[in-house]
Amino acid sequence: CFPKTLYGPRMTKTKGCRGWRWLALWWIHFFLLWRTTDGQTRYSIPEELKQGSVVGNLAKDLGLGLTEIFDRKLRVASEAGKQYFSVDAGKGELVVNDRIDREALCAQSASCVLPLQVVVENPLQSHRIEVEIRDINDNSPSFPTQEIKLKIPESVGAGKRFPLEKAEDFDVGVNSLKTFSLSKNEYFSLKFKETKNDDGVPELLLEKPLDREKNAHHQLLLTALDGGNPVKSGTCKITITVLDNNDNFPVFSENEFKVSLKENSTKGSSAIKLTATDADDGLNGEIVYSFGSRTPESVLSVFDINYLTGEIILKGTLDYESSKLYRIDVTAKDKGIPEMEGHCRVQVDVEDVNDNSPEIVLTSKPSPVREDAPSGTVVALISARDQDSGENGKVKLHLPKGSPFILKPSYSNNYELVTSGVLDRERLSEYNIEITATDSGSPPLWSKKTVPVTITDVNDNPPVFTQPSYNVYLKENGVPGSILYSVSAYDEDFGENAKISYSILDSKVQDVSVSSYVYINSDNGSIYSMHSFDYEKLKVFQIQVQAKDQGSPSLSSNATVHVFILDQNDNAPAVIYPSSAVLGSLSHQRMPRCAKAGHLVTKVTAVDADSGHNAWMSYRVAEATDASLFTVSQYTGEVRTKRSVSEQDDSSQRLLIEIKDDGEPVQSSTVTVSILMEDGPHEPILELRQKAAEPSTKTGRITLYLILSLASVSVLSLVTFLILAVKCMKSSRSSGSCCMRRSDCEDYKNPNRNLQIQLNTDGPIKYVEVLGGDMMSQSQSFRSCMSPMSEYSDFTLIKPSSTTDFKEVISVLDASLPDSTWTFESQQVRSNWKIYLFHSKNTYSRSLYIRNFEAEMVYKLNNAYQITTC
Structure with a gap:
């Protein structure tokens, strides 16, 4: 006895039951509605429940909170093909x-269980639950036909049995x-034949x-009754016609036959051949x-x-999956009058063959996977x-070799792709x-299914430049704002992880931030100049x-961009000697009238701030008082006489x-260059400062x-020459002076290993003179002889000393001029020398001039300044 409310209006309250007893039984039945078996959640409900009826608290049984229902997208997937259940999200x-309808799902199977798959995400999990569908008495027994007609000869004796149709009830169990029951009559009763x-x-x-x-x-009425509560029934009308004598029935060898056929049997195959016998003769047999x-x-x-055989x-076509038997x-029937019938039943069992390929079902759609996702x-x-x-029906799943995925079995032909x-x-x-x-x-059947899995990007690749370093060649004096170069980098990642922005790292160029020189377009990597560049100030930067x-x-x-500034010819040559040309436009030089062809008058030295071909200089005489008298070396700038000076040449x-x-x-x-020719001895003048010529009106x-x-000057020169001649004759071991002619220097051909250097440091110009004698000579003092036009005549006559290596000369110079570094090629000094050192604050005006009286020789210092002979 169940309470009225358990199964709705179909149930009726049983009379005679006490209310409290049935209420207790109802609660016991309610707690048995769900149970777990083998670790799986199982519920039990009757069929035909109304839509919206509660089966059980799924979230609670799975250990999920109410908020997780939304967050983890709890949902139910049915393997029955139809969605009989859903989850109340609230x-x-x-x-x-x-x-x-239990009968539609499970027919007359004793057990009817609907397997369900509950899927939650984040992380992705699945649970199997089972819902047992209990039968209720919702079907009445029914007969295949509403009326059974029998023809029975009157000769049939008592005790003869006539099979009737069996009623069917789609319910199971007690329902x-x-x-069966038969209406009351005096000729027939109801019996049952066991099978x-x-x-x-x-x-x-x-x-x-x-x-x-x-x-x-x-006329009889056959009633079929079920075991439900309340009892349901079905009826069938039996009409019996009494026939005259054909008193033998066809008889089969057995009442029931059983055969088996494979489901792949071809059409026309024989299932069984039945044989019945009739003892009558003629048509009755x-x-x-x-x-x-x-x-x-x-x-x-x-x-x-075959009606005859x-x-x-x-x-x-047989199909085991549709019907197993x-x-x-x-x-x-015989042909007698009346007809006599014999009956038997044939059961055909269908044998399964492997004619269905396995099926792969995606319980959940594949989720995108990050490329850094851990295994599992x-x-x-x-x-x-x-x-x-x-x-x-046993199925195995396989993945191709080399795949970074595996199938992990979970339960009952369910797998996790991990x-x-x-x-x-x-x-x-x-x-x-x-x-x-x-x-x-045997043979095995197979099927395939392709599951697409998308790999989402993570930022695991840095941008890569097309080159580790770039060389950019830029002409000086360019237009500010012009593009220097465009660098390019690529990133193998995707989306925002692959979007690249460019910037210039802070560094110093000549103690100034590099951002003051250039800027870069952060989107495309184009580098632009902020101003024009001067090769003479900046040749290269990074x-x-x-x-x-x-x-x-x-x-x-990072990548390094090397910017090389290319020189343009934007600087004219600058004259550094004669030094007076730096201060004015006119240089005064003196030379003796006794000069022969090839005599070195002076040397014009210039520098060019440009480089390369732009700094290659050539010299030429543009104008001359007498073009036949002087020439200038095209590449060295040496001014020499082309011929001997004659008395007719202008002074x-x-x-x-x-x-x-x-x-x-x-x-x-x-x-x-202004050259004054004198009859007396000649000394080179290193520096003359002349005022600019007066305007042409004062010419x-x-x-x-x-x-x-x-x-x-001519008179003064003659007097001076006479005085010097007398003094030089009195000096027995004189090694020469700046006033001597070249012919007077022949007495100094012997080696002199005694040198002494004295430097005058007064004023902007410094002079040093080195004179030598042989090893056996006594120390002597000499006087310098300067031209009357010289503003600086602070020469000290040098006494011979025991100096043999000319490098010592340079060491004295270094001690006197600490802001200059002079080194000299290794040379042994074996003759008479005169050294002129010109040093001023102008960085372009440093020169060391060395003269050998025996031979006009030129030596070069390692600091790239050329030594000019006098």
């Missing part, structure tokens, strides 16, 4: 989603068919012989075979019977099934995983460019020397002054 309860597969087949038992003349027709009048269409569509033939009622990350849930039975190796989106951004399912049949992606955390790499010569570089366009400068007066001065 309460976490499993509720009925659709009408459940199934239990018994191997049935509880009993109803039969009509003849209690006493029939008398056609007394009653030719009998001739037998024809047929299926029973109430044979269902499902049998008629598959089988046929009784052979049952397969005319349709067939029960066929066969009737054998669940990607998707997969199940396998095969409609075959036994070994034919990662098993290192993923790299840059190598492969999507995997099409081909899963192969193979059954255990730029450190950084490429950074927009990942989190961001990655970066004052003027040369305009042009200095040009080799650039494009050519840059040039000029220097004017006549200056000419007059020059004539007077020239006459005075």
